Amino acid sequence: MLPQSMTAQETIHPLWLRLTHWLNALAAGILATSGWRIYDASPLFGFRFPAGITLGGWLGGALQWHFAAMWLLAGNGLIYLLLNASSGRLLRKFFPLSARALYADLRAALHGRLTHADPRSYNSVQRTAYLFVMLDTTLLVLSGLVLWKSVQFPLLRELLGGYEAARRMHFFAMAGLACFLVVHLAMVALLPRTLAAMIRGR
Amino acid sequence: MNRLPPQVDADALVKEALKRLKQPARRLFLRNSLTLGGLSLLTGCSISDGKSAETALQKISLMNDRVQAWLFDPQRLAPTYPESMITRPFPFNAYYGEDKAPRVDAHAFRLEVSGLVADKHAWTLPELHALPQSDQITRHVCVEGWSAIGRWGGVPFSAFLRRVGADLSAKYVGFKCADDYYTSIDMPTALHPQTLLTLSYDGQILPIRYGFPLKLRMPTKLGYKNPKHVQAIFVCNTYPGGYWEDRGYNWFGGS
Numbered sequence: 255m256l257p258q259s260m261t262a263q264e265t266i267h268p269l270w271l272r273l274t275h276w277l278n279a280l281a282a283g284i285l286a287t288s289g290w291r292i293y294d295a296s297p298l299f300g301f302r303f304p305a306g307i308t309l310g311g312w313l314g315g316a317l318q319w320h321f322a323a324m325w326l327l328a329g330n331g332l333i334y335l336l337l338n339a340s341s342g343r344l345l346r347k348f349f350p351l352s353a354r355a356l357y358a359d360l361r362a363a364l365h366g367r368l369t370h371a372d373p374r375s376y377n378s379v380q381r382t383a384y385l386f387v388m389l390d391t392t393l394l395v396l397s398g399l400v401l402w403k404s405v406q407f408p409l410l411r412e413l414l415g416g417y418e419a420a421r422r423m424h425f426f427a428m429a430g431l432a433c434f435l436v437v438h439l440a441m442v443a444l445l446p447r448t449l450a451a452m453i454r455g456r
Numbered sequence: 457m458n459r460l461p462p463q464v465d466a467d468a469l470v471k472e473a474l475k476r477l478k479q480p481a482r483r484l485f486l487r488n489s490l491t492l493g494g495l496s497l498l499t500g501c502s503i504s505d506g507k508s509a510e511t512a513l514q515k516i517s518l519m520n521d522r523v524q525a526w527l528f529d530p531q532r533l534a535p536t537y538p539e540s541m542i543t544r545p546f547p548f549n550a551y552y553g554e555d556k557a558p559r560v561d562a563h564a565f566r567l568e569v570s571g572l573v574a575d576k577h578a579w580t581l582p583e584l585h586a587l588p589q590s591d592q593i594t595r596h597v598c599v600e601g602w603s604a605i606g607r608w609g610g611v612p613f614s615a616f617l618r619r620v621g622a623d624l625s626a627k628y629v630g631f632k633c634a635d636d637y638y639t640s641i642d643m644p645t646a647l648h649p650q651t652l653l654t655l656s657y658d659g660q661i662l663p664i665r666y667g668f669p670l671k672l673r674m675p676t677k678l679g680y681k682n683p684k685h686v687q688a689i690f691v692c693n694t695y696p697g698g699y700w701e702d703r704g705y706n707w708f709g710g711s
Contacts, residue, residue: 314703314705317706403710
């Protein structure tokens with residue numbers, strides 16, 4: 255076989271990564287839309303999410319979805335982080351990362367000059383974005399734990415600044431994830447082959 | 457998926473689903489689940505799939521009860537706060553408006569105690585006030601997400617349960633209220649040192665809006681688990697449910 259075709263057949267995303275990616279997408283989708291319905295029961299800020307984009311139909315239904323999908327997000331997320339770290343993929347794909355390289359790549363991206371020529375390696379903007387999502391989701395889970403069990407996890411509660419602080423943190427971490435998703439989906443729309451790679455692996 | 461033609465219109469689907477479901481709580485749950493958001497996940501599936509999603513969610517909620525019971529540390533205290541941090545005014549919350557709060561006659565009031573207890577005599581308010589009292593400033597966390605700090609006083613519930621000779625190995629303590637509210641809790645929470653048979657709010661006789669003459673205050677549980685206007689307490693081993701719990705709220709409702 256020719257070297258080129260071998261490269262074309264090479265797996266970009268291993269199966270475990272694709273599985274955890276899509277399970278995470280499902281969990282995050284359920285958690286965000288049911289979370290909006292829970293938010294609407296007592297809005298923290300001066301707006302509500304339109305009922306039509308929420309899940310659960312009423313507070314009780316939304317809570318059931320939320321407290322079911324949290325297990326999927328936490329379990330799947332833990333498996334992802336463990337496999338990512340133990341396989342060396344985390345270090346290989348996301349590091350090194352420097353502010354200088356990020357600035358250069360960000361400038362290039364805004365000028366439309368940043369290429370995705372090689373789907374196997376991430377540029378600094380991608381590295382930052384994906385690391386942000388890992389940290390942001392971790393914060394979502396931790397602040398969610400404080401909201402769910404503020405009495406039973408005193409250390410975590412105090413670290414996050416108490417119940418009300420955790421509530422705000424949970425909201426802003428969700429907003430951060432939603433912002434990421436907008437950019438993520440826009441990039442996928444621009445480069446559909448990245449979607450194929452996340453489904454077929456190459 | 458294969459029992460229905462592929463193109464079913466949503467109205468017919470809901471109508472058919474409602475016909476098949478008899479329990480009002482289930483009906484409420486399903487009907488409310490079928491918003492656009494719910495539909496985006498449930499459409500394409502048959503009615504039985506909608507029902508099985510609901511059943512699966514109920515099962516996970518039961519599993520969450522067990523997880524919470526396991527996480528619950530009977531000695532771990534909820535944080536307490538200085539008087540300056542009390543939320544003023546402390547919000548009113550119920551399944552009805554404030555003007556509908558029941559007016560209980562203090563003189564005629566008798567707290568009924570039944571089930572697995574040795575002493576089933578009904579308590580008058582002066583008798584309850586004569587018991588040793590304690591006080592707490594704790595955070596009330598509502599299932600809706602908001603929280604508020606308040607000050608409650610009354611009889612430690614564990615002392616009351618021991619006083620009436622309750623079977624402390626029983627599973628549940630249930631409550632019936634003057635506003636037709638009802639709920640039930642697990643015995644470990646009933647015996648928690650901060651669980652309080654509350655007679656006062658912020659140093660005053662418990663006002664009507666906060667549950668006159670008697671409420672159960674538990675800083676280790678969400679607001680809807682804290683019954684107001686309590687008239688009857690019973691100790692039992694059969695699951696008594698609750699007003700919101702029967703409509704889909706998680707039973708343990710711990711914090």
